[in-house]
Amino acid sequence: MNPIAQELNQIINGSNPHIFEMLSDMGKALFFPKGILSQSAEAKQKADKINATIGIAKEGNSVLSLSSITKYIKDIEPDDYLPYAPSFGIPALRNKWKSDLYQKNPSLKNKKISLPVVTSGITHGVSILSDMWVNTNDVIVLPDMMWGNYTMTFCVRNSGRIVHYKAYDDQLTRFNIDSFEKVMRQQAKENDKIVTVLNFPHNPSGYSLSVSEADRVAGILIDIARQGTNVVVACDDAYFGLFFEEQTSKESIFTKLAGADKRLVAIKLDGATKEDYVWGFRTGFITYGVFGDDDNVLEALEKKTGGCIRGNISNSSHLSQTILLKSMADENYEVYKKEKFDLLKRRALKMKAVLKDPKFKDAFDVYPFNSGYFMCIRLKDVDAEELRLHLLDNYGTGLISIGKKNIRVAFSCLEESDVETLFDIILSGIDDLRKG
Structure with missing residues (x-):
């Protein structure tokens, strides 16, 4: 195993061995390389005479560009969107999204979460989740009504095993938390680790939990963790914010799960794709909430996530991130x-x-x-x-x-x-x- 991966694993295992146990084999092997990227970063800081490290074309102090492309983007300098973005995402956008997470989810106050890592949409975020946390035959508990792409991601890509609960009662009056609890507790008896995805607003039914329902779902998961089962909970918040009724919980259930127990890893998957109506931008975020106040563990998970991105798509669209950041700074946003x-x-x-x-x-x-x-x-x-x-x-x-x-x-x-x-x-x- 790469020494950098070993170093990250030591940080995670030393702080909370249960988090390390929950990582997939790939998750344990992942790291962010200190190769060309880190050397280029060092050169950017210190090479004030000649810098021949960057794998892009430049002319003078500016990026080389085609007028047939740049003429369509009037208000942004080519240097702000044509070069590669960092694998982790533009730092300013990551910080802005994190600060907005606290504003949109007031219950996160006084809770420590990672700096969001930029993904190429939520689908990419789900793929990272699967790569980092799902081994062959790992159980993923999902409702019987679900987004079909979960099967492709968890089962086809990573050979996970989906176990369903009934999403609704027979009369279609409510979300079937009883079935959720029954399946989760049964799987906890049979497995050392369970992965589940909480997708609210729900695709395809358009349902979100009430505050009391969210409390009950979170309580079930926390109790299972406290009784000795490792639990990975991903909050697929693709349609976050689009809550149309008064009694609906207006915060992500992530707020109730982040840091709740040493055996529970909470992962928030966001997408500007739906929240900001920029589907083709393919800009999403993955954020971690774990037990304890160890910044090193959160940073280690960020680095493993960055390594997963580096080894897959390298980085998300720089142009999309730049425009989104400018949009979020607009006074009328x-x-x-x-x-x-x-x-x-x-x-x-x-x-x-x-x-x-x-x-x-x-x-x-x-x-x-x-x-x-x-x-x-x-x-x-x-x-x-x-x-x-x-x-x-x-x-x-x-x-x-x-x-x-x-x-x-x-x-x-x-x-x-x-x-x-x-x-x-x-x-x-x-x-x-x-x-x-």
């Missing part, structure tokens, strides 16, 4: 975000109002939704994929089928004026299939 939030909230509330019509009750049930981009319906007696294709072919209407019974509707891209029309079309399609 919060005003602009509030405008978009209100737009999505109106669509969600319109959908709730329309679905109160009793004419839909014999055709489908509605999963609880109060946040995010999506909502789902459960069909009574027609096949979801058959209905999807029928609506596409005969009504020019596109939806997503999930399994045999579920249809996902993205109200994020649906005009408020089209909501009632959409569900009338769905009802017509169901009637068509019933008639055969």
Whole structure:
């Protein structure tokens, strides 16, 4: 094993051996190399005459560039977006995102968290999570309704083993915390380590926990850790902030888990992709919260994460990070975000109002939704994929089928004026299939 990796492992193991135990084999082997990058960094500080270390092209004191590219980016100097970004991300953006995490999650006050590492979107963050914390046959506890890419990331890439709990009770009245607890405690009896992902607002159903529900979920995880099982909890907060109802918890459950127990590692996955409506920027963040006040452990985890990025994509887009940082510094930033939030909230509330019509009750049930981009319906007696294709072919209407019974509707891209029309079309399609 590389000596730098060994040094990082000694720091982690010396402070909290349970964290070291939870790392995957790859996670234990990861390190951030002191090769060309560190030599270039030293040269940047000291080489005031000639610096021939940088793997980019320069002319004079500026980066070499093509006018056919730079002409489209008027207000940013090429030196601020064409060179490579650090593998960890632009330092100013990392610090800004961290300070905003404390503002958006007041319960983090007095809790120590790592400096966020920039990822290429949340998908990349989930991939890093899997590489660093999932070994072959490790158990990942997830709801039966989940983002399909988890299977690709955890199982195909890292040979993990997903175990499901029921996301909702049979009547679709609430998130099924009883099933979550039952599965988690059963897996704790059978395994020394459990990985779970808490995804709220939930994709695909658009549900977020209430404050009391979040307290109960966090309590279950902390209790399992205290009883001797190592627990890795990732908070997939892709749609964070899009909470449309008063009783919904407005903070990430990460705030309740960070530092809660020596056997629990809390990992927060964020994406400016949804929070700031910059999907194609592919800019996300991964942040750690662990037991104790050892800055060295958090820094060691950051370095392993940076090494994971360095050995995979090298670094995330410099241009995307630069524009995002400038956006967050804009005096009207919060005003602009509030405008978009209100737009999505109106669509969600319109959908709730329309679905109160009793004419839909014999055709489908509605999963609880109060946040995010999506909502789902459960069909009574027609096949979801058959209905999807029928609506596409005969009504020019596109939806997503999930399994045999579920249809996902993205109200994020649906005009408020089209909501009632959409569900009338769905009802017509169901009637068509019933008639055969």
